[in-house]
Amino acid sequence: MKLNLAILSLALCAPAVMSAQDSLAVSNGEYPNTYTSGSANVSRFTQDSKRFNDWSVSFGAGVPLMQSADLTSIKNGNGKNLFGYSAYVSIDKAITHAFGINLQYDRGETRQGWFNTKDPAPANASVYQQVGARTQYDAISILGDINFSNLMRRVDNKSPYRWALHGYAGIGTIGYRAYQKDEFGQRLTTEVELFKTQSFFGQAGAGLKYKINNRIDLEGRVMYVVTTDDQFDGGGAAYSDINKREDQVSDNFFNATLGLSFKLGKHDSHLMWHDPLQEIYYKLDVLAEKNQDIEVCKSGDADNDGVCDDWDRQLDTPAGARVDGSGVALDVDMDGVIDLYDKCVTVPGPVENNGCPLAGATNSGTVTEAETKLDGIEFDLNSDRILPSNTPILNNAVNYINSSTGAYTVVGTTDTRGSESYNQTLSEKRANSVKDYLVKNGVESTKLDALGKGKRDLKYPECDPATKCPEWKNRANRRVYFEAK
Structure with missing residues (x-):
């Protein structure tokens, strides 16, 4: 039986092998062809060559x-x-x-x-x-x-x-x-x-x-x-x-x-x-003896950010701004205000407030321990995968919930993009993903419920489908948080 299967496999592979070896058959005489690396240094072998x-x-x-x-x-x-x-x-x-x-x-x-x-x-x-x-x-x-x-x-x-x-x-x-x-x-x-x-x-x-x-x-x-x-x-x-x-x-x-x-x-x-x-x-000897001057930054560096214009994606970077390898000014909190002008570099905020949060956009009063331990779990677009950056927050949540006597509802939300039904399903997956992680790491399952609210519960409600929000707000809306029962 094994021999018959081997013969059958060989018979099925033979046409492909023959075609792969016969480069002229697939290229109609043109080089390079489908089965080559694309090198232009390919020519027919003749007596003259x-x-x-x-x-x-x-x-x-x-x-x-x-x-x-x-x-x-x-x-x-x-x-x-x-x-x-x-x-x-x-x-x-x-x-x-x-x-x-x-x-x-x-x-x-x-x-x-x-x-x-x-x-x-x-x-x-x-x-x-x-x-x-x-x-x-x-x-x-x-x-x-x-x-x-x-x-x-x-x-x-x-x-x-x-x-x-x-x-x-x-x-x-x-x-x-x-x-x-x-x-x-x-x-x-x-x-x-x-x-x-x-x-x-x-x-x-x-x-x-x-x-x-x-x-x-x-x-x-x-x-x-x-x-x-x-x-x-x-x-x-x-x-x-x-x-x-x-x-x-x-x-x-x-x-x-x-x-x-x-x-x-x-x-x-x-x-x-x-x-x-x-x-x-x-x-090798020819290359070793060949002196070739290598011209660095042939097109110059117009904005003087240390990135050559040949591969600079932002040619008008402001003087003094830190940039990444492609010459784009850094914006650590992704709020649309580059770090050079951002008064709150690590906290997202609108452009009109120099990158700092507005007073009415955050909870006022004393920050509770629950807000510190159980908030800040965000997700990538169209994903319910727990990001590595969420792990410290979830580990803190495990310790906090185990030390408390109350029960909690794990609430999943999305941003405003996508249909109502799709976002509802995605939010439920996010909530259950976090719940499963907590239970797997020692939280009693009786202390937790999972609930998906889709795009009905926005951290930044001004981001409706007709409004183009900055990405940091959309990311903040794609979250999981906890409600005490």
Whole structure:
């Protein structure tokens, strides 16, 4: 069941993924498109936009040595070492700065056994299985090429480099003719043609390249070739006496070569010699050496409030007024009178009274403890969420109500904006929100009731729907207060 769901999810996502990858499909050839970051530095990739050469042709020659076989080239002190010859040519394509693919053709001859087949055979060579052999081979293979020097290059290596370590591995087809010689002469023992079922082989190894110039590389390479064939060494049939001497089922050999690579293309540099970090270092050096005068407040500061006119939202701030980061004069109590001219900076009041409350707008007489402990709970527009600024007031209310013997009604109100029914519901939510907070923090629920009065009970009744009141009055009307029962 899980597998079916996974397959279904993949099928549903496939169209979106394909569309996201195909930027031309969604942009009709225009850049940037829906799926890009919006950068204007986007262009089609064409042959003309390439910056590096990525093709090369390589040639080389060397010496193959049979190592894992019934007849070997390395005698380990018993007889002499026998050296064959080999050559290769390859067409190389760089995919990235660290990986490429090579199509390679190899041709060579290995020599193995107790003597060189060019020399006379010793007497009784067949009796003592001291025969000589040689194998002429042709091979075609596809090799993966990993540039380890670029792949593992240190971030802090800022120096240009001329040496590079490469790793190779691949598979292909190999055809060969194996000959054996004893006192009776030389004869063909095994022949395998290219592209036959039994001609599959693999090889892997490493090469060290030296950059002579931008067009030519010198490379020393050592490859290990696995033939997957027990008759490659010329030992004869699979169950001949010579082929029974060792248990291995594949005759393998080393191939050490020295060659040249010629880079093709019109560009100066080849992709396999490109270090992407070098571009970063170059750009950082350019930026470090570039002296650029930064002009601060290009448009000036007309009102001299310390905020540049480029981002000043109030260009005529009075001299001496404190401003916020956008250049707007501060009005702490939000009564419409900036602090510079406000005689009551922390208490809201009308403009005509220099920002101080009017005598008739507040309760006269002695301020009671209940007014101090239970008043001042306000809300944002269209919200019943208890603001963090209300928390100290509500905590004082918890202590006051718990210490008293009376019961209270939590009354919620709104400002004059909005319909009657909407404000009634909102005021009830505000009253219940405060009641729930008090009960949650230790007040007995039997001491509290909640009542919503909508916009019928205004702290500033002059703010009717037809009157545009300052925001501080609207905020004061959006409140919760307590009535003793």
